[in-house]
Amino acid sequence: MPLPKPPPDPPPANGPPTGSPVDERAIAAHVPRLRRYAAALAGNLSDADDLVQDCIEKALANRHTLRDVTRLGGWLLSILHNLHVSGLRWRRRRGPEVPVEDLANDLALSAAPADRAEVRDFVRAFNQLTEEHRAVLLLTGLEGLSYREAADVLGVPVGTVMSRLARARERLRVLLDGGTEQAVRRIK
Amino acid sequence: MDTEPDAPVTEADLHAWMDGELPEDRRGEVERHLAGNPDLARRFERYRAQRAMLQETFGPLVDRPLPAALVPPYARSAGRPAVRPRRWLPALAAAAVLLVFVAGGAGGWWLRGWSGGTGGGGAAFVADAVAAHRVFAVEVRHPVEVGADQEAHLVGWLSKRLGKPLQAPRLAAKGYDLVGGRLLSDARGPAAQLMYQDAAGRRITLYIRPASGAPDTSFRFAQDGSVQAFYWRDSGLAWAVTGDLDRVTLSAIAEEVYGALNS
Numbered sequence: 001m002p003l004p005k006p007p008p009d010p011p012p013a014n015g016p017p018t019g020s021p022v023d024e025r026a027i028a029a030h031v032p033r034l035r036r037y038a039a040a041l042a043g044n045l046s047d048a049d050d051l052v053q054d055c056i057e058k059a060l061a062n063r064h065t066l067r068d069v070t071r072l073g074g075w076l077l078s079i080l081h082n083l084h085v086s087g088l089r090w091r092r093r094r095g096p097e098v099p100v101e102d103l104a105n106d107l108a109l110s111a112a113p114a115d116r117a118e119v120r121d122f123v124r125a126f127n128q129l130t131e132e133h134r135a136v137l138l139l140t141g142l143e144g145l146s147y148r149e150a151a152d153v154l155g156v157p158v159g160t161v162m163s164r165l166a167r168a169r170e171r172l173r174v175l176l177d178g179g180t181e182q183a184v185r186r187i188k
Numbered sequence: 189m190d191t192e193p194d195a196p197v198t199e200a201d202l203h204a205w206m207d208g209e210l211p212e213d214r215r216g217e218v219e220r221h222l223a224g225n226p227d228l229a230r231r232f233e234r235y236r237a238q239r240a241m242l243q244e245t246f247g248p249l250v251d252r253p254l255p256a257a258l259v260p261p262y263a264r265s266a267g268r269p270a271v272r273p274r275r276w277l278p279a280l281a282a283a284a285v286l287l288v289f290v291a292g293g294a295g296g297w298w299l300r301g302w303s304g305g306t307g308g309g310g311a312a313f314v315a316d317a318v319a320a321h322r323v324f325a326v327e328v329r330h331p332v333e334v335g336a337d338q339e340a341h342l343v344g345w346l347s348k349r350l351g352k353p354l355q356a357p358r359l360a361a362k363g364y365d366l367v368g369g370r371l372l373s374d375a376r377g378p379a380a381q382l383m384y385q386d387a388a389g390r391r392i393t394l395y396i397r398p399a400s401g402a403p404d405t406s407f408r409f410a411q412d413g414s415v416q417a418f419y420w421r422d423s424g425l426a427w428a429v430t431g432d433l434d435r436v437t438l439s440a441i442a443e444e445v446y447g448a449l450n451s
Contacts, residue, residue: 024260024262025260027260028260031258032252032254033250035250035258036246036249036250039246039249040246040249049257049258053258054311054312056258056262057262058312060262061375061376062375086311086312086315087311107245107246107248107249118241119244119245122242122245126242137239137242138242138246140207141239141243142242142243147204147207147209162200162203162204165203166199166200166203169235169238172238173231173234173235173238176234176238177234182231
């Protein structure tokens with residue numbers, strides 16, 4: 001069956017419509033942090049790059065839905081988070097994963113020689129946590145979000161952020177230090 | 189937060205204290221509680237060290253040079269070239285014979301990036317295709333908007349709305365006949381779904397979205413529960429063939445679709 005010859009592509013649209021406060025430059029300013037978060041969350045840089053690129057595309061496509069430009073950082077993080085969660089079930093079944101050892105070795109090289117073993121161990125242990133635990137530790141501990149902001153990014157109540165954070169810290173402590181996990185008492 | 193002097197100090201209070209989220213009038217109480225519980229104080233010391241380690245370990249990633257695809261201008265508008273480096277072999281993508289890579293197989297590294305252009309993320313695209321399949325494949329009374337009895341109208345209408353000439357490939361050789369199709373919308377705009385059915389009433393769907401300016405890809409495979417999908421980009425359109433079938437059967441159908449579009 002002959003495939004009709006496709007028409008030429010329409011001419012490129014010329015940049016964002018004027019008046020839109022969220023443009024490529026505003027988004028680009030957040031990209032290094034988004035990539036850092038994505039790499040720590042995914043455990044490797046190539047998945048992180050895919051995630052961040054999808055996030056940028058989605059943000060540009062939906063930029064007019066963002067009313068308050070000061071919330072751009074959190075908005076981008078929540079887009080990234082949703083893409084990550086929806087992508088997980090696909091990735092789990094796809095080809096070989098990039099081993100977390102790559103990231104562990106890479107990050108160890110950025111550390112002082114005396115700290116390299118510790119950095120490597122930390123990356124390995126961190127990678128053993130669940131996605132939920134990694135996300136909450138990164139948002140509060142690395143990105144400096146408040147409980148409220150982290151709850152908005154993750155789309156869960158503040159109380160859930162607090163209980164996840166408590167469990168994640170205790171789990172990571174046991175992974176790093178050994179010993180047995182403290183039954184974290186009911187949080188409220 | 190309760191500020192009664194004898195309110196018990198909870199685990200949540202301790203974390204909030206460590207994270208600077210505890211109201212000031214409660215801090216003294218938490219600190220006294222920690223002073224009286226050395227085991228607890230040690231545990232929170234470890235949490236604090238852990239947080240510092242998190243920052244030391246991952247913090248430097250922020251200074252890494254970015255790959256070209258993450259630096260503006262971002263490939264987005266139609267006709268603009270994709271900036272992300274292609275990770276598949278261009279020659280292979282162009283070859284008439286498509287190799288089908290399946291989950292767990294070798295060669296996954298170059299299939300990772302469904303990249304560039306307006307096609308959207310591959311995971312997002314195939315997730316939309318699977319979601320649409322789940323919604324409409326079970327529909328008894330209104331599986332399609334326009335039936336196969338009006339195929340010329342259906343194809344003309346969808347081609348117009350997608351801005352690309354479409355066709356409904358013949359899949360009779362695989363035992364599937366066209367039921368009809370519908371226009372859908374997703375986050376990127378219009379998309380089309382064509383539905384086929386075999387003699388036993390099993391349905392597969394084709395999901396098609398414009399992807400102008402994005403490079404062609406080879407076949408990729410995704411699975412969600414019992415629903416499987418093969419998807420690819422070809423000549424400015426992204427295609428997904430989705431069904432509740434085994435992978436071998438579905439891949440044969442996907443190749444039939446691809447062959448019909450390129451014959």
